Amino acid sequence: MPPGQDIWGDKRSREAHYDQFIDLDNTANYGYSKIDADEKTEQVVRHFNSVARQYDFMNTLLSFGIHYLWKRTAVKLLGLIAGDRVLDVCGGTGDLSILAVRAVGPAGQVALFDINRAMMDAGRAKNTNTGARRQIQFVQGNAEQISFPDETFDAVMVGFGIRNVTHMEQGFREMHRVLKKGGKMMCLEFSKPTNPLFRWFYDLYSMHAMPLLGQVLAGTRQAYTHLPESIRMFPLADELAAVLGRIGFEDVTYRRLTNGIAVIHIGHRS
Numbered sequence: 001m002p003p004g005q006d007i008w009g010d011k012r013s014r015e016a017h018y019d020q021f022i023d024l025d026n027t028a029n030y031g032y033s034k035i036d037a038d039e040k041t042e043q044v045v046r047h048f049n050s051v052a053r054q055y056d057f058m059n060t061l062l063s064f065g066i067h068y069l070w071k072r073t074a075v076k077l078l079g080l081i082a083g084d085r086v087l088d089v090c091g092g093t094g095d096l097s098i099l100a101v102r103a104v105g106p107a108g109q110v111a112l113f114d115i116n117r118a119m120m121d122a123g124r125a126k127n128t129n130t131g132a133r134r135q136i137q138f139v140q141g142n143a144e145q146i147s148f149p150d151e152t153f154d155a156v157m158v159g160f161g162i163r164n165v166t167h168m169e170q171g172f173r174e175m176h177r178v179l180k181k182g183g184k185m186m187c188l189e190f191s192k193p194t195n196p197l198f199r200w201f202y203d204l205y206s207m208h209a210m211p212l213l214g215q216v217l218a219g220t221r222q223a224y225t226h227l228p229e230s231i232r233m234f235p236l237a238d239e240l241a242a243v244l245g246r247i248g249f250e251d252v253t254y255r256r257l258t259n260g261i262a263v264i265h266i267g268h269r270s
């Protein structure tokens with residue numbers, strides 16, 4: 001970010017996340033840097049390779065455990081019922097999938113779709129919620145090309161993942177495609193706190209403490225520098241709602257959590 005500029009990207013820099021701007025000059029946001037769009041996916045895979053083993057521990061530590069509450073609220077808003085088929089895009093180590101398994105029961109199905117083998121392996125290897133983990137179908141692939149047929153799922157969700165997908169709108173289009181008519185989509189993602197004072201503390205914490213903790217506890221300062229940067233370059237809640245509407249999701253609503261540190265978007269396919 002150039003000196004003197006707000007660490008939260010302006011509208012123009014956030015728009016660099018939209019597919020049409022990426023395809024214009026084949027460059028993509030990577031935190032505050034611009035990289036070749038063709039290299040972003042590889043870079044993201046390397047990023048999650050470097051954090052996979054400590055991912056859950058670091059999430060809990062850095063968010064003081066609040067991410068579990070956000071995830072629980074998000075899955076609750078999907079209104080899953082017994083027997084539903086659910087897709088967890090960018091599912092990582094499976095927190096959202098586990099919550100979905102509990103909601104859909106043994107008659108339901110939950111597929112976790114992620115590009116990174118190390119993240120899925122870390123999730124599979126955990127010795128918590130072992131029953132629920134066994135019910136998850138792990139599928140490796142790119143969210144820009146989801147390897148399921150049209151209209152397969154009653155609900156599709158993505159948690160803290162779409163920010164990393166090079167062509168974000170293509171990822172949402174794929175989620176829309178695999179969703180059954182009448183189905184529901186949920187996106188949980190970081191965003192910009194609304195209260196300026198709270199945001200000042202949050203900025204201080206995430207731009208300084210987080211990279212340091214990442215270095216000391218996870219052995220990677222770079223990954224935990226990239227994380228807060230990428231959050232600040234991502235579309236704001238109303239901008240993301242507009243993107244979802246353009247893609248074809250209907251009745252798009254969103255709910256801010258913890259003053260807007262995270263936001264849940266819900267959309268429907270009719």
Ligand SMILES: C[S@@+](CC[C@H](N)C(=O)[O-])C[C@H]1O[C@@H](n2cnc3c(N)ncnc32)[C@H](O)[C@@H]1O
Pocket residue numbers: 041044045048089090091092093094095096113114115116119141142143144158159160161164165166
């Ligand atoms: C921050 S983690 C979130 C994991 C999990 N959803 C959670 O909330 O804890 C982001 C995940 O997105 C995955 N991911 C990033 N880009 C992807 C892509 N293009 N296609 C599929 N998965 C992707 C990463 O491998 C990683 O596991």
